[in-house]
Amino acid sequence: MKGENGPLVHELFGRGDYGLISEIVEPGSCVLDLGCGEGELLAWLAEHKGVDARGVEISPAKLQKAIAKGVSAYQGDIESCLADYPDKAFDYVLLSQTLQEIRYPLQVMKDILRVSRRAIVAFPNFGHYSVRLAHLFNGRAPKTKLFPYDWYDSPNIHFLTVDDFEILAARQNWQVERRYFLSGTREVKSFPNLMAEVAVFVVSNR
Amino acid sequence: MVATTHSKQFESIELESGVVLSPVNVAYETYGTLNADKSNAILVTHAFSGDAHAAGVDAEGHKGWWDNQIGPGKGFDTDKYFVICSNVLGGCKGSTGPSCINPATGERYAMTFPVITIGDMVTLQKMLIDSFGITRLLSVAGGSMGGMQVLEWAVRFPEAVASAIPIASTARHSAQQIAFNEVARQAIMADPDWADGNYYDKKPPGRGLSVARMVGHITYMSDESMRQKFGRRQREENGIFEVESYLRYRGSQFVDRFDANSYLYITKAMDMFDLANGAQSLVPVLAKSRTRYLIISFTSDWLYPSYQSLEIVSALRRRNQDVAYIELTSNYGHDAFLVEVDEQTELIRGFLSRTMKEVAKR
The missing domain is CATH 3.40.50.1820 (Alpha/Beta hydrolase fold, catalytic domain)
Incomplete structure (x- = not known):
């Protein structure tokens, strides 16, 4: 984790990709966080980076906490909320650890790239060796630190890997501007499809 | 304070x-x-x-x-x-x-x-x-x-x-919101005491204004809140439903604190907005x-x-x-x-x- 804010942000939020996102986003930019939860990241970005921060959250209880933090968030679901926005309304749209939970991820990615200059997409890597080993040795739907749910009550409905995302990006002719691979808070330098727990892609339309 | x-x-x-x-x-x-x-x-x-x-x-x-x-x-x-x-x-x-x-x-x-x-x-x-x-x-x-x-x-x-x-x-306002306001206005104007609005220094149109307020109160509550607050309970002394008693009380109380003509003008302002x-x-x-x-x-x-x-x-x-x-x-x-x-x-x-x-x- 590089940058002076990285470790701090990680400590605050306990999620490696948050730290990275706060490094990527330039001060003063306009950011939409899809699935903003209680608005921790947006509140932090607004406070420390002067970001014009917007959020969408489906859970009323979390949304309430986000608004109480002063974040401009509203109730909505990710798959329908983007239609209202004009093209390139945002500098960045964040989709953190949510891609694997959405019914139509490709359509959402297209919508995101329409309303933003860049998408920052973070997702848990199903290709991580712990997932492969769990499946290989148990012969059951993998249940790991990364995917801690039983198959019947998991929010995850897609199981994508780093390579899967790369292939999709190439097919869709998206430009992957930056890619980061994390294991905990450490950056993974080699064999990301095997070694990364979380992948963060910065993507734009060509 | x-x-x-x-x-x-x-x-x-x-x-x-x-x-x-x-x-x-x-x-x-x-x-x-x-x-x-x-x-x-x-x-x-x-x-x-x-x-x-x-x-x-x-x-x-x-x-x-x-x-x-x-x-x-x-x-x-x-x-x-x-x-x-x-x-x-x-x-x-x-x-x-x-x-x-x-x-x-x-x-x-x-x-x-x-x-x-x-x-x-x-x-x-x-x-x-x-x-x-x-x-x-x-x-x-x-x-x-x-x-x-x-x-x-x-x-x-x-x-x-x-x-x-x-x-x-x-x-x-939607048609429904205008409709409720119109019922309230008509209730006031149907009261003979309203006298085309010239009731000051005379008997105010208390019955009309009271009915208008009762309609209002119904729209301010929900089916659920009315069920919880009143249910089908009746008052022992006269057998009228609690909800009737509540609305009558709210209606009559309103007459003492609100002007019927203001009711007409302000509801119209809301409807026209x-x-x-x-x-x-x-x-x-x-x-x-x-x-x-x-x-x-x-x-x-x-x-x-x-x-x-x-x-x-x-x-x-x-x-x-x-x-x-x-x-x-x-x-x-x-x-x-x-x-x-x-x-x-x-x-x-x-x-x-x-x-x-x-x-x-x-």
Whole structure:
């Protein structure tokens, strides 16, 4: 984790990709966080980076906490909320650890790239060796630190890997501007499809 | 917190209809202290039957209508903010309305009072704010008809409003909302005591006004809240249903505190209000505003249903304007905006505190 804010942000939020996102986003930019939860990241970005921060959250209880933090968030679901926005309304749209939970991820990615200059997409890597080993040795739907749910009550409905995302990006002719691979808070330098727990892609339309 | 209602008189006001009303009085209360650069002022706008007494306790011991939200440490924290509330134009609680004497004739205005609009109410509020030397309000906030004034402020005086909090409100009445108001108006006018509005110094149209208020109260509650509050219980002494008894009590109580002609004028102003001025889309008109929004609606509010708030939210998103929106869960129907305290306090406090920071940056 590089940058002076990285470790701090990680400590605050306990999620490696948050730290990275706060490094990527330039001060003063306009950011939409899809699935903003209680608005921790947006509140932090607004406070420390002067970001014009917007959020969408489906859970009323979390949304309430986000608004109480002063974040401009509203109730909505990710798959329908983007239609209202004009093209390139945002500098960045964040989709953190949510891609694997959405019914139509490709359509959402297209919508995101329409309303933003860049998408920052973070997702848990199903290709991580712990997932492969769990499946290989148990012969059951993998249940790991990364995917801690039983198959019947998991929010995850897609199981994508780093390579899967790369292939999709190439097919869709998206430009992957930056890619980061994390294991905990450490950056993974080699064999990301095997070694990364979380992948963060910065993507734009060509 | 003891509250005193003050009054200010202006030479005249030009109404949207072109009519000039002269002079014009505005009754208002203030809470908290205006800071040196006058950047901490919040205007609170009242709902249909409200008045300037929003917070604290008045001389008769009555609590203000939003006392649970305005005061030290509350949502509108008077330790930090200077809160102003005034009675609307056309009202009957100290601001000029149909029950006032027309200086030109020496008689009460009654039905000769000019037609007033939500915009005219806002004009008078702007005159009051200007008289304090306040150029930009930190926020304008209000529920129901108060929310309409909030929206009108945001588009009419974009530079004078840093943030807007319309609660349980709408950019325009639906046919259903107009219909309920029309039933209420007809109830008043069908009362022979109304006498074409010339009932002052005589018997007021108590029966009509009381029925009008009963209709109102039904629309402010929800099926669930009525079931919980009254069920099918009957009063032992006379066998009438609790809900009947409640509505009659509320109706008769209202007669003592509200003017029937004001009822007619203000409900008409609400019905005529259309932020988009007849246009289908709210996008162009809202694009004029330079305001952060916090919009709140309630699940059981069928009088001002959430879709009306969402229409505003959606229009703001079209231009990527700054809006927070939440539909709070409540069983209290439209009354929820006055009753559901804790969630709203948390939301309003956070929103205002953020707005204060943004204003300081500007």
